[in-house]
Amino acid sequence: xxxxxxxxxxxxxxxxxxxxxxxxxxxxxxxxxxxxxxxxxxxxxxxxxxxxxxxxxxxxxxxxxxxxxxxxxxxxxxxxxxxxxxxxxxxxxxxxxxxxxxxxxxxxxxxxxxxxxxxxxxxxxxxxxxxxxxxxxxxxxxxxxxxxxxxxxxxxxxxxxxxxxxxxxxxxxxxxxxxxxxxxxxxxxxxxxxxxxxxxxxxxxxxxxxxxxxxxxxxxxxxxxxxxxxxxxxxxxxxxxxxxxxxxxxxxxxxxxxxxxxxxxxxxx
Amino acid sequence: xxxxxxxxxxxxxxxxxxxxxxxxxxxxxxxxxxxxxxxxxxxxxxxxxxxxxxxxxxxxxxxxxxxxxxxxxxxxxxxxxxxxxxxxxxxxxxxxxxxxxxxxxxxxxxxxxxxxxxxxxxxxxxxxxxxxxxxxxxxxxxxxxxxxxxxxxxxxxxxxxxxxxxxxxxxxxxxxxxxxxxxxxxxxxxxxxxxxxxxxxxxxxxxxxxxxxxxxxxxxxxxxxxxxxxxxxxxxxxxxxxxxxxxxxxxxxxxxxxxxxxxxxxxxxxxxxxxxxxxxxxxxxxxxxxxxxxxxxxxxxxxxxxxxxxxxxxxxxxxxxxxxxxxxxxxxxxxxxxxxxxxxxxxxx
Numbered sequence: 230x231x232x233x234x235x236x237x238x239x240x241x242x243x244x245x246x247x248x249x250x251x252x253x254x255x256x257x258x259x260x261x262x263x264x265x266x267x268x269x270x271x272x273x274x275x276x277x278x279x280x281x282x283x284x285x286x287x288x289x290x291x292x293x294x295x296x297x298x299x300x301x302x303x304x305x306x307x308x309x310x311x312x313x314x315x316x317x318x319x320x321x322x323x324x325x326x327x328x329x330x331x332x333x334x335x336x337x338x339x340x341x342x343x344x345x346x347x348x349x350x351x352x353x354x355x356x357x358x359x360x361x362x363x364x365x366x367x368x369x370x371x372x373x374x375x376x377x378x379x380x381x382x383x384x385x386x387x388x389x390x391x392x393x394x395x396x397x398x399x400x401x402x403x404x405x406x407x408x409x410x411x412x413x414x415x416x417x418x419x420x421x422x423x424x425x426x427x428x429x430x431x432x433x434x435x436x437x438x439x440x441x442x443x444x445x446x447x448x449x450x451x452x453x454x455x456x457x458x459x460x461x462x463x464x465x466x467x468x469x470x471x472x473x474x475x476x477x478x479x480x481x482x483x484x485x486x487x488x489x490x491x492x493x494x495x496x497x498x
Numbered sequence: 499x500x501x502x503x504x505x506x507x508x509x510x511x512x513x514x515x516x517x518x519x520x521x522x523x524x525x526x527x528x529x530x531x532x533x534x535x536x537x538x539x540x541x542x543x544x545x546x547x548x549x550x551x552x553x554x555x556x557x558x559x560x561x562x563x564x565x566x567x568x569x570x571x572x573x574x575x576x577x578x579x580x581x582x583x584x585x586x587x588x589x590x591x592x593x594x595x596x597x598x599x600x601x602x603x604x605x606x607x608x609x610x611x612x613x614x615x616x617x618x619x620x621x622x623x624x625x626x627x628x629x630x631x632x633x634x635x636x637x638x639x640x641x642x643x644x645x646x647x648x649x650x651x652x653x654x655x656x657x658x659x660x661x662x663x664x665x666x667x668x669x670x671x672x673x674x675x676x677x678x679x680x681x682x683x684x685x686x687x688x689x690x691x692x693x694x695x696x697x698x699x700x701x702x703x704x705x706x707x708x709x710x711x712x713x714x715x716x717x718x719x720x721x722x723x724x725x726x727x728x729x730x731x732x733x734x735x736x737x738x739x740x741x742x743x744x745x746x747x748x749x750x751x752x753x754x755x756x757x758x759x760x761x762x763x764x765x766x767x768x769x770x771x772x773x774x775x776x777x778x779x780x781x782x783x784x785x786x787x788x789x790x791x792x793x794x795x796x797x798x799x800x801x802x803x804x805x806x807x808x809x810x811x812x813x814x815x816x817x818x819x820x821x822x823x824x825x826x827x828x829x830x831x832x833x834x835x836x837x838x839x840x841x842x843x844x845x846x847x
Contacts, residue, residue: 394585402646417589
């Protein structure tokens with residue numbers, strides 16, 4: 230008993246140094262001014278950035294929904310393939326993730342630019358150029374592209390456990406494709422859906438690289454503003470910490486609301 | 499009176515370039531209990547899946563009441579299936595599992611409640627509506643799977659080894675119950691099993707299959723008493739199968755002796771399979787026996803003893819109510835009616 234507890238000590242120390250202490254520092258910075266005096270000014274200063282915060286949450290929600298719509302059929306098809314095809318498809322899905330995140334997003338820039346590959350292709354047919362980059366659509370596209378695997382993988386791991394005979398039983402009892410999805414596949418995939426939503430929403434809501442590279446400076450997200458407070462011209466770690474804290478609280482609140490809903494589903498499971 | 503409800507014509511199923519079914523033709527009579535019987539890999543489950551709509555034929559036809567349903571998806575067929583692993587919906591309680599098909603038909607709530615209640619009565623599980631699937635034993639899950647299929651009042655119920663996972667006692671009880679349900683509801687049952695005893699107990703018609711071909715179709719009595727070939731004889735109950743030569747009509751030679759028999763119509767001196775059931779061999783004193791052998795082994799089986807006798811190389815299996823000494827020499831007699839002669843051919847179509 231004691232030996233097993235001793236084994237936990239390195240982990241506890243790790244968590245203390247790298248999670249609890251930094252979190253405490255963030256809270257401390259958020260609640261103090263440059264002189265180290267307690268204040269709530271930083272929190273109130275957030276009100277200036279409410280539209281950015283709102284946009285970040287909206288973009289993240291849209292990206293998450295698109296990911297879910299794309300990932301659900303993809304994960305189902307992979308889960309019904311034979312064993313060899315399953316592993317091949319999963320590897321193909323993972324390969325882009327092994328390439329550097331920045332590089333992948335740069336690639337989209339060269340594709341979407343006014344004289345990028347896609348517009349050149351349109352040009353052959355005498356079309357365009359279309360404004361494909363530096364707008365909100367490009368930012369959401371970047372989020373979907375980068376985080377889609379995080380939705381497919383948890384969905385796949387749940388769906389692969391759904392017995393084919395359960396699917397056949399539903400068809401046997403009169404389910405067409407729509408009913409098969411709404412009455413059987415969706416409810417049985419709920420644990421994977423909630424994991425996938427968190428795995429896509431959380432990095433999307435706090436990203437700053439995607440919006441900077443594909444948003445063209447007009448679509449700054451809360452992540453960009455926070456980053457500026459620490460490394461930009463408007464250096465102000467107190468305000469940055471306050472923003473990070475507020476964002477964290479909002480995300481935690483949304484996730485707990487969501488889990489409430491998710492865990493109800495699991496009771497029926 | 500005897501209506502054919504399902505008719506399979508020259509059904510061929512291929513998988514990975516291998517023929518799983520080799521041109522099967524089969525007529526299922528309405529309101530009968532039909533069993534597809536055979537060892538694993540014989541194509542019996544595939545045949546069931548064709549009827550259910552879950553397997554595709556490379557060629558062939560499938561008729562339901564005379565209408566081709568080959569291209570009809572499963573959810574539009576008037577058959578329901580009880581799956582081998584029950585395949586209950588884990589996210590729904592018992593009531594919703596059984597009501598699943600009725601909700602799709604959009605029946606009024608009152609009707610649904612009434613019919614689910616009736617079904618739970620039928621499978622002897624009244625009052626289980628609100629329970630979760632995970633709280634049930636294997637036998638109970640099987641009953642719910644049967645109720646879920648029968649509540650839709652299908653014309654034909656397909657059952658894929660539904661009792662395979664149950665223990666012997668429970669299996670015997672369920673066999674009787676299934677037969678009772680089939681008779682009460684007057685529904686055609688197509689039942690897949692590899693258990694020959696199960697097939698004989700429940701069926702009106704038994705279809706014996708092997709290697710994707712039908713070996714014999716008949717009543718349980720036919721199949722047991724008049725097996726068409728050595729495979730059927732061996733698969734249905736235990737059998738002694740000996741090489742013999744048909745000397746002329748009503749006279750066969752095996753085990754170095756000539757025996758009178760009741761079979762005719764073979765070529766003169768045709769090599770044949772001679773099948774004798776273990777219970778049809780009479781143990782007599784050595785000097786009175788047509789065949790003489792040494793008792794090699796004896797096993798008590800409850801109702802009878804199973805005796806292995808070595809007679810010049812061939813090991814005969816005999817069922818006898820009397821025990822014998824191991825090592826003693828005994829005689830064996832077989833009456834002409836109990837000698838079954840079979841062509842040395844493989845499958846018949």
